[in-house]
Amino acid sequence: MLFTTETPRIRELINWDFGIYFLTCFNVEKNLYTSERDIFDITDMEIKKPHILIVEDDTEMHRTLSDILQEEGYEVKTARRGKEALALTAKEKFPICLIDLRLPDISGIEVLEKVKHINPETYAVIITAFASKETAIEALKAGAYYYIEKPVNMEELLHVIKKTSESYQLQEEKKRYTKELERANRELDDFTSTISHDLKAPLYSIHAFIMLLMEDYANSLDEAGRGYLNKVKEAVERMNVLIEDLLTLSRVGRKFTEVETVDLNELLKEIKTDLSAQIRERGGEVIAGKLPSISTQRVWVKQLFTNLVGNGLKFNKSAKPTVKVGCEEREKDYLFTVKDNGIGIEDKHLDSIFNLFERLHSSSEYEGTGAGLAICKKIAEELAGGLWVESKPGEGSTFFFNIPTKNC
Protein backbone atom coordinates (compact mmCIF):
# COMPACT_ATOMS: atom_id res chain seq x y z
CA MET A 1 0.00 0.00 0.00
CA LEU A 2 1.41 3.35 -1.01
CA PHE A 3 0.47 6.94 -0.54
CA THR A 4 -0.29 8.52 -3.85
CA THR A 5 2.04 11.24 -4.98
CA GLU A 6 -0.84 13.61 -5.49
CA THR A 7 -2.57 13.20 -2.14
CA PRO A 8 -0.04 15.06 -0.02
CA ARG A 9 0.11 17.69 -2.72
CA ILE A 10 -3.62 18.22 -2.62
CA ARG A 11 -3.49 18.37 1.12
CA GLU A 12 -0.65 20.83 1.05
CA LEU A 13 -2.51 22.96 -1.45
CA ILE A 14 -5.60 22.96 0.71
CA ASN A 15 -3.61 23.73 3.84
CA TRP A 16 -1.94 26.58 2.03
CA ASP A 17 -5.23 27.96 0.79
CA PHE A 18 -6.70 27.60 4.24
CA GLY A 19 -3.71 29.37 5.70
CA ILE A 20 -4.32 32.38 3.51
CA TYR A 21 -8.04 32.27 4.22
CA PHE A 22 -7.40 31.95 7.88
CA LEU A 23 -5.05 34.92 7.94
CA THR A 24 -7.58 36.98 6.06
CA CYS A 25 -10.44 35.97 8.26
CA PHE A 26 -8.35 36.44 11.36
CA ASN A 27 -8.03 40.09 10.46
CA VAL A 28 -11.53 40.57 9.20
CA GLU A 29 -13.72 38.40 11.38
CA LYS A 30 -13.95 40.25 14.64
CA ASN A 31 -15.51 37.40 16.52
CA LEU A 32 -12.67 35.04 15.73
CA TYR A 33 -10.12 37.59 16.77
CA THR A 34 -11.96 38.26 19.99
CA SER A 35 -12.10 34.60 20.91
CA GLU A 36 -8.37 34.13 20.33
CA ARG A 37 -7.68 37.17 22.48
CA ASP A 38 -9.90 35.82 25.23
CA ILE A 39 -7.95 32.58 25.28
CA PHE A 40 -4.70 34.50 25.75
CA ASP A 41 -6.30 36.60 28.47
CA ILE A 42 -7.25 33.49 30.37
CA THR A 43 -3.79 32.00 30.04
CA ASP A 44 -2.20 35.15 31.38
CA MET A 45 -4.77 35.78 34.04
CA GLU A 46 -3.81 34.96 37.59
CA ILE A 47 -6.67 33.09 39.20
CA LYS A 48 -7.60 34.78 42.46
CA LYS A 49 -7.32 32.96 45.75
CA PRO A 50 -10.73 31.48 46.55
CA HIS A 51 -13.11 32.90 49.15
CA ILE A 52 -13.33 30.84 52.29
CA LEU A 53 -16.24 30.45 54.67
CA ILE A 54 -15.22 29.55 58.22
CA VAL A 55 -17.96 27.88 60.28
CA GLU A 56 -16.70 27.81 63.85
CA ASP A 57 -18.42 28.71 67.13
CA ASP A 58 -15.36 28.97 69.40
CA THR A 59 -14.54 32.70 69.59
CA GLU A 60 -10.80 32.35 69.95
CA MET A 61 -10.49 29.67 67.27
CA HIS A 62 -12.76 31.69 65.06
CA ARG A 63 -10.50 34.74 65.28
CA THR A 64 -7.24 32.81 64.91
CA LEU A 65 -8.41 30.98 61.78
CA SER A 66 -9.79 34.15 60.29
CA ASP A 67 -6.59 36.17 60.95
CA ILE A 68 -4.17 33.56 59.74
CA LEU A 69 -6.04 32.91 56.48
CA GLN A 70 -6.47 36.63 55.77
CA GLU A 71 -2.75 37.11 56.32
CA GLU A 72 -2.19 34.50 53.60
CA GLY A 73 -4.30 36.57 51.22
CA TYR A 74 -7.56 34.63 51.36
CA GLU A 75 -10.81 36.54 51.53
CA VAL A 76 -12.67 35.17 54.53
CA LYS A 77 -16.25 35.23 55.81
CA THR A 78 -17.30 33.67 59.06
CA ALA A 79 -20.33 32.07 60.65
CA ARG A 80 -20.69 30.96 64.28
CA ARG A 81 -23.73 28.80 63.78
CA GLY A 82 -24.74 26.21 61.20
CA LYS A 83 -27.88 28.02 60.10
CA GLU A 84 -25.97 31.27 59.71
CA ALA A 85 -23.49 29.42 57.45
CA LEU A 86 -26.32 28.01 55.30
CA ALA A 87 -27.88 31.46 54.95
CA LEU A 88 -24.51 32.80 53.75
CA THR A 89 -23.93 29.97 51.27
CA ALA A 90 -27.39 30.49 49.83
CA LYS A 91 -26.38 34.06 48.99
CA GLU A 92 -22.78 33.57 47.92
CA LYS A 93 -20.77 30.74 46.43
CA PHE A 94 -17.82 29.80 48.61
CA PRO A 95 -15.24 27.67 46.82
CA ILE A 96 -13.89 26.49 50.19
CA CYS A 97 -15.77 25.94 53.47
CA LEU A 98 -13.91 25.21 56.68
CA ILE A 99 -16.47 23.60 58.98
CA ASP A 100 -16.18 22.63 62.64
CA LEU A 101 -18.09 19.40 63.19
CA ARG A 102 -19.49 20.52 66.54
CA LEU A 103 -21.75 23.54 66.27
CA PRO A 104 -24.32 24.88 68.73
CA ASP A 105 -27.43 24.54 66.52
CA ILE A 106 -27.07 21.88 63.84
CA SER A 107 -24.29 19.37 63.30
CA GLY A 108 -21.30 20.09 61.08
CA ILE A 109 -22.19 17.05 58.95
CA GLU A 110 -25.62 18.52 58.26
CA VAL A 111 -24.06 21.87 57.33
CA LEU A 112 -21.62 20.01 55.08
CA GLU A 113 -24.39 18.06 53.33
CA LYS A 114 -26.52 21.15 52.79
CA VAL A 115 -23.59 23.26 51.60
CA LYS A 116 -22.67 20.54 49.10
CA HIS A 117 -26.31 20.37 48.03
CA ILE A 118 -26.44 24.12 47.38
CA ASN A 119 -23.08 24.16 45.62
CA PRO A 120 -21.72 20.71 44.73
CA GLU A 121 -18.42 22.23 43.64
CA THR A 122 -17.56 23.53 47.11
CA TYR A 123 -14.46 22.01 48.67
CA ALA A 124 -15.26 21.36 52.34
CA VAL A 125 -12.57 20.90 54.98
CA ILE A 126 -13.81 19.51 58.28
CA ILE A 127 -12.34 20.34 61.68
CA THR A 128 -13.02 17.71 64.29
CA ALA A 129 -12.20 17.38 67.96
CA PHE A 130 -13.23 13.75 68.08
CA ALA A 131 -11.04 12.34 65.41
CA SER A 132 -11.88 8.80 64.78
CA LYS A 133 -12.01 6.72 61.66
CA GLU A 134 -15.81 6.71 61.89
CA THR A 135 -16.22 10.50 61.97
CA ALA A 136 -13.63 10.87 59.24
CA ILE A 137 -15.43 8.35 57.03
CA GLU A 138 -18.79 9.95 57.79
CA ALA A 139 -17.46 13.37 56.82
CA LEU A 140 -15.81 12.11 53.65
CA LYS A 141 -19.00 10.23 52.70
CA ALA A 142 -20.96 13.45 53.15
CA GLY A 143 -18.66 15.07 50.61
CA ALA A 144 -15.78 16.50 52.66
CA TYR A 145 -12.55 16.98 50.75
CA TYR A 146 -10.28 16.72 53.78
CA TYR A 147 -10.40 16.76 57.56
CA ILE A 148 -8.21 18.25 60.26
CA GLU A 149 -8.03 17.23 63.91
CA LYS A 150 -8.24 19.55 66.90
CA PRO A 151 -6.12 21.00 68.37
CA VAL A 152 -5.45 22.55 65.03
CA ASN A 153 -1.83 22.75 63.95
CA MET A 154 -1.82 26.03 62.01
CA GLU A 155 0.98 24.94 59.72
CA GLU A 156 -0.98 21.82 58.79
CA LEU A 157 -4.14 23.89 58.32
CA LEU A 158 -2.41 26.31 55.97
CA HIS A 159 -0.95 23.43 54.01
CA VAL A 160 -4.37 21.76 53.66
CA ILE A 161 -6.04 25.02 52.64
CA LYS A 162 -3.26 25.67 50.11
CA LYS A 163 -3.71 22.22 48.57
CA THR A 164 -7.51 22.59 48.57
CA SER A 165 -7.18 26.00 47.00
CA GLU A 166 -4.96 24.54 44.27
CA SER A 167 -7.49 21.79 43.57
CA TYR A 168 -10.21 24.39 43.31
CA GLN A 169 -8.14 26.52 40.97
CA LEU A 170 -7.29 23.53 38.78
CA GLN A 171 -10.95 22.62 38.59
CA GLU A 172 -11.86 26.17 37.60
CA GLU A 173 -9.10 26.28 35.01
CA LYS A 174 -10.27 22.98 33.54
CA LYS A 175 -13.81 24.27 33.34
CA ARG A 176 -12.69 27.44 31.61
CA TYR A 177 -10.43 25.65 29.14
CA THR A 178 -13.15 23.14 28.31
CA LYS A 179 -15.57 25.98 27.65
CA GLU A 180 -13.02 27.79 25.51
CA LEU A 181 -12.20 24.63 23.61
CA GLU A 182 -15.86 23.99 22.91
CA ARG A 183 -16.27 27.55 21.71
CA ALA A 184 -13.14 27.38 19.56
CA ASN A 185 -14.34 24.11 18.03
CA ARG A 186 -17.74 25.60 17.30
CA GLU A 187 -16.12 28.60 15.69
CA LEU A 188 -13.83 26.39 13.64
CA ASP A 189 -16.89 24.52 12.38
CA ASP A 190 -18.60 27.82 11.52
CA PHE A 191 -15.44 28.98 9.82
CA THR A 192 -15.11 25.78 7.80
CA SER A 193 -18.75 25.96 6.83
CA THR A 194 -18.46 29.59 5.75
CA ILE A 195 -15.34 29.23 3.63
CA SER A 196 -16.60 25.98 2.11
CA HIS A 197 -19.71 27.81 1.04
CA ASP A 198 -17.71 30.72 -0.34
CA LEU A 199 -15.34 28.37 -2.20
CA LYS A 200 -18.25 26.53 -3.74
CA ALA A 201 -19.77 29.61 -5.37
CA PRO A 202 -16.93 30.36 -7.85
CA LEU A 203 -16.42 26.66 -8.46
CA TYR A 204 -20.05 26.40 -9.48
CA SER A 205 -19.46 29.09 -12.11
CA ILE A 206 -16.21 27.52 -13.32
CA HIS A 207 -17.97 24.21 -13.79
CA ALA A 208 -20.80 25.85 -15.71
CA PHE A 209 -18.42 27.69 -18.06
CA ILE A 210 -16.51 24.46 -18.67
CA MET A 211 -19.76 22.74 -19.59
CA LEU A 212 -20.58 25.58 -22.01
CA LEU A 213 -17.12 25.29 -23.57
CA MET A 214 -17.42 21.53 -23.90
CA GLU A 215 -20.89 21.62 -25.35
CA ASP A 216 -20.74 24.66 -27.59
CA TYR A 217 -17.06 25.15 -28.47
CA ALA A 218 -15.64 21.61 -28.53
CA ASN A 219 -15.25 21.76 -32.31
CA SER A 220 -13.07 24.87 -32.11
CA LEU A 221 -10.49 22.92 -30.11
CA ASP A 222 -8.21 20.13 -31.28
CA GLU A 223 -8.04 16.82 -29.47
CA ALA A 224 -5.35 17.98 -27.02
CA GLY A 225 -7.41 21.07 -26.18
CA ARG A 226 -10.49 18.97 -25.55
CA GLY A 227 -8.37 16.65 -23.40
CA TYR A 228 -7.16 19.58 -21.26
CA LEU A 229 -10.69 20.83 -20.88
CA ASN A 230 -11.76 17.41 -19.69
CA LYS A 231 -8.98 17.41 -17.11
CA VAL A 232 -10.05 20.86 -15.85
CA LYS A 233 -13.59 19.53 -15.49
CA GLU A 234 -12.39 16.49 -13.54
CA ALA A 235 -10.23 18.61 -11.24
CA VAL A 236 -13.13 20.98 -10.57
CA GLU A 237 -15.41 18.06 -9.79
CA ARG A 238 -12.83 16.60 -7.41
CA MET A 239 -12.47 19.97 -5.69
CA ASN A 240 -16.24 20.14 -5.35
CA VAL A 241 -16.32 16.76 -3.60
CA LEU A 242 -13.50 17.86 -1.26
CA ILE A 243 -15.46 20.97 -0.31
CA GLU A 244 -18.64 18.93 0.15
CA ASP A 245 -16.75 16.63 2.52
CA LEU A 246 -15.39 19.57 4.50
CA LEU A 247 -18.90 20.94 4.77
CA THR A 248 -20.24 17.61 5.97
CA LEU A 249 -17.48 17.43 8.56
CA SER A 250 -18.24 20.94 9.82
CA ARG A 251 -21.93 20.12 10.09
CA VAL A 252 -21.62 16.92 12.13
CA GLY A 253 -23.24 17.31 15.50
CA ARG A 254 -25.25 20.39 14.70
CA LYS A 255 -28.88 20.16 15.55
CA PHE A 256 -30.24 20.51 12.04
CA THR A 257 -32.73 17.79 12.67
CA GLU A 258 -34.61 16.67 15.73
CA VAL A 259 -33.71 13.56 17.67
CA GLU A 260 -36.04 10.75 16.61
CA THR A 261 -36.43 7.03 17.18
CA VAL A 262 -34.54 5.25 14.44
CA ASP A 263 -35.03 1.54 13.78
CA LEU A 264 -31.53 0.62 12.66
CA ASN A 265 -32.84 -2.51 10.88
CA GLU A 266 -34.94 -0.24 8.65
CA LEU A 267 -32.04 2.17 8.27
CA LEU A 268 -29.73 -0.61 7.07
CA LYS A 269 -32.35 -1.71 4.52
CA GLU A 270 -32.44 1.86 3.24
CA ILE A 271 -28.63 1.99 3.04
CA LYS A 272 -28.59 -1.31 1.12
CA THR A 273 -31.01 0.22 -1.38
CA ASP A 274 -28.85 3.34 -1.67
CA LEU A 275 -25.75 1.22 -2.26
CA SER A 276 -27.52 -1.32 -4.47
CA ALA A 277 -25.69 -0.24 -7.65
CA GLN A 278 -22.32 -0.71 -5.94
CA ILE A 279 -23.38 -4.04 -4.38
CA ARG A 280 -24.70 -5.34 -7.72
CA GLU A 281 -21.69 -4.18 -9.68
CA ARG A 282 -19.28 -5.95 -7.32
CA GLY A 283 -21.47 -9.02 -6.86
CA GLY A 284 -21.29 -8.25 -3.16
CA GLU A 285 -23.49 -8.67 -0.14
CA VAL A 286 -24.41 -6.66 2.94
CA ILE A 287 -25.65 -8.76 5.84
CA ALA A 288 -27.19 -7.05 8.85
CA GLY A 289 -27.73 -8.85 12.16
CA LYS A 290 -30.46 -7.84 14.59
CA LEU A 291 -30.05 -4.17 15.41
CA PRO A 292 -31.74 -2.00 18.06
CA SER A 293 -33.91 1.09 17.70
CA ILE A 294 -32.21 4.17 19.08
CA SER A 295 -33.11 7.81 19.71
CA THR A 296 -30.73 9.87 17.65
CA GLN A 297 -30.25 12.33 14.78
CA ARG A 298 -31.05 10.03 11.91
CA VAL A 299 -29.01 11.88 9.27
CA TRP A 300 -25.70 11.36 11.07
CA VAL A 301 -26.22 7.73 12.04
CA LYS A 302 -27.14 7.01 8.43
CA GLN A 303 -24.00 8.76 7.23
CA LEU A 304 -21.89 6.76 9.70
CA PHE A 305 -23.24 3.36 8.62
CA THR A 306 -23.25 4.32 4.92
CA ASN A 307 -19.58 5.37 4.98
CA LEU A 308 -18.46 2.24 6.86
CA VAL A 309 -20.51 -0.21 4.77
CA GLY A 310 -19.52 1.63 1.56
CA ASN A 311 -15.82 1.40 2.52
CA GLY A 312 -16.17 -2.32 3.24
CA LEU A 313 -17.46 -2.86 -0.30
CA LYS A 314 -15.06 -0.40 -1.93
CA PHE A 315 -11.75 -1.47 -0.41
CA ASN A 316 -12.40 -5.06 -1.29
CA LYS A 317 -10.93 -7.38 -3.88
CA SER A 318 -12.71 -10.57 -2.79
CA ALA A 319 -14.69 -12.48 -5.38
CA LYS A 320 -17.75 -11.75 -3.26
CA PRO A 321 -17.25 -8.56 -1.20
CA THR A 322 -19.21 -9.08 1.99
CA VAL A 323 -19.97 -6.60 4.77
CA LYS A 324 -21.57 -7.79 7.99
CA VAL A 325 -23.17 -5.31 10.38
CA GLY A 326 -23.76 -6.43 13.94
CA CYS A 327 -24.57 -5.06 17.37
CA GLU A 328 -23.97 -6.24 20.89
CA GLU A 329 -25.80 -4.67 23.83
CA ARG A 330 -23.30 -4.33 26.65
CA GLU A 331 -23.75 -3.04 30.19
CA LYS A 332 -23.53 0.65 29.34
CA ASP A 333 -23.50 0.86 25.57
CA TYR A 334 -24.26 -0.68 22.21
CA LEU A 335 -21.17 -1.94 20.43
CA PHE A 336 -21.65 -1.90 16.67
CA THR A 337 -19.41 -3.79 14.28
CA VAL A 338 -19.00 -3.41 10.53
CA LYS A 339 -16.89 -6.30 9.31
CA ASP A 340 -15.65 -6.81 5.75
CA ASN A 341 -13.60 -9.34 3.85
CA GLY A 342 -11.68 -6.60 2.06
CA ILE A 343 -8.03 -5.72 1.53
CA GLY A 344 -7.41 -4.85 5.19
CA ILE A 345 -5.17 -2.15 6.65
CA GLU A 346 -1.57 -2.43 7.75
CA ASP A 347 -0.91 -1.84 11.47
CA LYS A 348 1.04 1.35 10.87
CA HIS A 349 -1.99 2.96 9.20
CA LEU A 350 -4.60 1.96 11.79
CA ASP A 351 -4.63 5.40 13.44
CA SER A 352 -3.88 7.65 10.50
CA ILE A 353 -6.81 6.41 8.40
CA PHE A 354 -9.08 8.53 10.61
CA ASN A 355 -7.25 11.75 9.66
CA LEU A 356 -8.95 14.18 7.34
CA PHE A 357 -8.05 13.66 3.65
CA GLU A 358 -5.82 10.72 4.54
CA ARG A 359 -5.69 8.28 1.64
CA LEU A 360 -3.64 5.13 1.38
CA HIS A 361 -4.28 4.47 -2.29
CA SER A 362 -4.12 6.32 -5.58
CA SER A 363 -7.38 7.71 -6.91
CA SER A 364 -7.07 5.48 -9.97
CA GLU A 365 -7.13 2.44 -7.67
CA TYR A 366 -9.81 3.58 -5.21
CA GLU A 367 -11.82 6.76 -5.66
CA GLY A 368 -12.48 9.12 -2.78
CA THR A 369 -11.25 12.17 -0.93
CA GLY A 370 -10.16 10.48 2.28
CA ALA A 371 -12.65 12.39 4.40
CA GLY A 372 -15.11 9.53 5.00
CA LEU A 373 -13.54 8.04 8.12
CA ALA A 374 -12.76 11.47 9.61
CA ILE A 375 -16.47 12.23 9.25
CA CYS A 376 -17.35 8.85 10.82
CA LYS A 377 -15.06 9.46 13.76
CA LYS A 378 -16.54 12.88 14.41
CA ILE A 379 -20.06 11.46 14.25
CA ALA A 380 -19.17 8.63 16.67
CA GLU A 381 -17.66 11.15 19.08
CA GLU A 382 -20.73 13.39 18.79
CA LEU A 383 -22.78 10.35 19.80
CA ALA A 384 -20.55 10.18 22.90
CA GLY A 385 -18.83 7.04 21.74
CA GLY A 386 -15.70 6.14 19.81
CA LEU A 387 -14.67 4.56 16.52
CA TRP A 388 -11.78 2.16 16.08
CA VAL A 389 -10.64 -0.62 13.81
CA GLU A 390 -9.05 -4.05 13.90
CA SER A 391 -7.63 -5.36 10.68
CA LYS A 392 -5.49 -7.96 8.98
CA PRO A 393 -4.08 -7.10 5.57
CA GLY A 394 -5.48 -9.46 2.98
CA GLU A 395 -8.21 -10.76 5.29
CA GLY A 396 -10.40 -7.81 6.08
CA SER A 397 -11.20 -5.13 8.63
CA THR A 398 -13.71 -4.74 11.41
CA PHE A 399 -14.75 -1.24 12.39
CA PHE A 400 -16.20 -0.84 15.86
CA PHE A 401 -18.17 2.03 17.29
CA ASN A 402 -20.11 2.37 20.49
CA ILE A 403 -23.01 4.54 21.59
CA PRO A 404 -23.79 4.79 25.32
CA THR A 405 -27.28 3.40 25.95
CA LYS A 406 -28.16 6.42 28.09
CA ASN A 407 -27.81 8.54 24.92
CA CYS A 408 -30.15 6.30 22.96
Place this chain on the structure above:
Amino acid sequence: MFKVDKMEYNILLVDDEEFIHELLPLFLARNTKHTFSVHSALNGKEGVEMYSKLASEGHKPDLVLVDLRMPVMDGVEATRRIIEHDSTANIHLFTALAETPVEIDALKAGAKGTLYKLTDWDKTVQGIINILELE
Protein backbone atom coordinates in the same frame (compact mmCIF):
# COMPACT_ATOMS: atom_id res chain seq x y z
CA MET B 1 -51.06 15.91 -17.21
CA PHE B 2 -51.58 19.52 -18.09
CA LYS B 3 -50.24 21.30 -21.07
CA VAL B 4 -48.52 24.64 -20.73
CA ASP B 5 -48.32 26.90 -23.75
CA LYS B 6 -45.20 28.80 -24.69
CA MET B 7 -44.84 31.54 -22.14
CA GLU B 8 -42.66 34.52 -21.49
CA TYR B 9 -41.46 34.45 -17.91
CA ASN B 10 -39.95 37.18 -15.77
CA ILE B 11 -37.28 35.96 -13.36
CA LEU B 12 -35.51 38.01 -10.71
CA LEU B 13 -32.16 36.50 -9.72
CA VAL B 14 -30.69 37.73 -6.42
CA ASP B 15 -27.15 36.36 -6.04
CA ASP B 16 -23.77 37.86 -5.22
CA GLU B 17 -21.88 35.52 -7.57
CA GLU B 18 -21.74 37.74 -10.65
CA PHE B 19 -21.06 34.95 -13.16
CA ILE B 20 -24.35 33.27 -12.24
CA HIS B 21 -26.13 36.27 -13.73
CA GLU B 22 -24.38 35.60 -17.01
CA LEU B 23 -24.84 31.83 -16.84
CA LEU B 24 -28.51 31.56 -15.95
CA PRO B 25 -29.80 33.39 -19.10
CA LEU B 26 -27.39 31.32 -21.24
CA PHE B 27 -28.69 28.02 -19.91
CA LEU B 28 -32.33 29.19 -19.87
CA ALA B 29 -31.99 30.21 -23.52
CA ARG B 30 -31.24 26.60 -24.41
CA ASN B 31 -34.80 25.80 -23.46
CA THR B 32 -36.84 26.55 -26.53
CA LYS B 33 -40.23 25.93 -24.98
CA HIS B 34 -40.45 29.26 -23.19
CA THR B 35 -38.69 32.59 -23.26
CA PHE B 36 -37.22 34.16 -20.17
CA SER B 37 -36.34 37.63 -19.10
CA VAL B 38 -33.81 37.57 -16.25
CA HIS B 39 -33.37 40.59 -13.98
CA SER B 40 -30.29 40.78 -11.81
CA ALA B 41 -29.65 41.93 -8.27
CA LEU B 42 -26.30 41.38 -6.56
CA ASN B 43 -27.50 41.44 -2.95
CA GLY B 44 -30.68 41.28 -0.91
CA LYS B 45 -31.14 45.02 -0.74
CA GLU B 46 -30.90 45.40 -4.53
CA GLY B 47 -33.26 42.44 -4.83
CA VAL B 48 -35.94 44.04 -2.66
CA GLU B 49 -35.65 47.33 -4.57
CA MET B 50 -35.72 45.58 -7.95
CA TYR B 51 -38.80 43.56 -6.95
CA SER B 52 -40.72 46.74 -6.00
CA LYS B 53 -39.61 48.47 -9.18
CA LEU B 54 -40.60 45.59 -11.45
CA ALA B 55 -43.93 45.12 -9.65
CA SER B 56 -44.77 48.84 -9.87
CA GLU B 57 -44.00 48.81 -13.61
CA GLY B 58 -46.39 45.89 -14.11
CA HIS B 59 -43.63 43.32 -14.57
CA LYS B 60 -43.98 41.43 -11.32
CA PRO B 61 -41.46 38.56 -11.39
CA ASP B 62 -42.98 35.15 -11.96
CA LEU B 63 -40.12 33.72 -9.94
CA VAL B 64 -37.58 35.21 -7.56
CA LEU B 65 -34.44 33.13 -7.03
CA VAL B 66 -32.65 34.20 -3.86
CA ASP B 67 -29.19 33.12 -2.74
CA LEU B 68 -28.82 32.88 1.04
CA ARG B 69 -25.39 34.25 1.90
CA MET B 70 -24.91 37.67 0.41
CA PRO B 71 -23.29 40.92 1.48
CA VAL B 72 -25.32 44.01 2.50
CA MET B 73 -28.53 42.00 3.00
CA ASP B 74 -28.80 38.22 3.14
CA GLY B 75 -31.45 36.04 1.56
CA VAL B 76 -33.49 35.57 4.74
CA GLU B 77 -33.97 39.32 5.23
CA ALA B 78 -34.59 39.88 1.50
CA THR B 79 -37.28 37.17 1.53
CA ARG B 80 -38.90 38.72 4.61
CA ARG B 81 -39.00 42.18 3.02
CA ILE B 82 -40.30 41.05 -0.36
CA ILE B 83 -43.05 39.03 1.36
CA GLU B 84 -43.92 42.10 3.47
CA HIS B 85 -44.36 44.04 0.26
CA ASP B 86 -46.18 41.26 -1.60
CA SER B 87 -47.33 38.16 0.25
CA THR B 88 -47.96 36.38 -3.07
CA ALA B 89 -44.33 36.71 -4.25
CA ASN B 90 -43.06 33.44 -5.70
CA ILE B 91 -39.71 33.25 -3.93
CA HIS B 92 -37.49 30.18 -4.14
CA LEU B 93 -34.12 29.93 -2.48
CA PHE B 94 -31.17 29.30 -4.77
CA THR B 95 -28.44 27.71 -2.70
CA ALA B 96 -25.64 25.19 -2.82
CA LEU B 97 -26.22 23.97 0.73
CA ALA B 98 -29.10 21.81 1.85
CA GLU B 99 -30.96 22.10 5.15
CA THR B 100 -28.95 24.80 6.82
CA PRO B 101 -30.56 26.80 9.63
CA VAL B 102 -30.64 29.88 7.36
CA GLU B 103 -32.53 27.93 4.72
CA ILE B 104 -35.11 27.00 7.34
CA ASP B 105 -35.31 30.66 8.46
CA ALA B 106 -35.88 31.79 4.88
CA LEU B 107 -38.61 29.19 4.34
CA LYS B 108 -40.28 30.40 7.54
CA ALA B 109 -39.98 33.98 6.22
CA GLY B 110 -42.12 32.99 3.23
CA ALA B 111 -39.92 31.38 0.59
CA LYS B 112 -41.94 28.66 -1.14
CA GLY B 113 -39.12 26.22 -1.68
CA THR B 114 -35.49 25.67 -2.52
CA LEU B 115 -33.76 25.11 -5.81
CA TYR B 116 -30.34 23.63 -5.16
CA LYS B 117 -27.39 24.77 -7.23
CA LEU B 118 -26.58 21.54 -8.98
CA THR B 119 -23.60 21.18 -11.28
CA ASP B 120 -26.02 19.79 -13.84
CA TRP B 121 -27.55 22.97 -15.27
CA ASP B 122 -30.10 21.06 -17.33
CA LYS B 123 -31.62 19.90 -14.05
CA THR B 124 -31.51 23.43 -12.66
CA VAL B 125 -33.30 24.78 -15.74
CA GLN B 126 -35.85 21.95 -15.56
CA GLY B 127 -36.38 22.78 -11.87
CA ILE B 128 -37.10 26.41 -12.76
CA ILE B 129 -39.55 25.40 -15.50
CA ASN B 130 -41.35 23.03 -13.16
CA ILE B 131 -41.79 25.78 -10.58
CA LEU B 132 -43.07 28.22 -13.21
CA GLU B 133 -45.43 25.79 -14.92
CA LEU B 134 -46.92 24.69 -11.59
CA GLU B 135 -47.80 28.28 -10.65
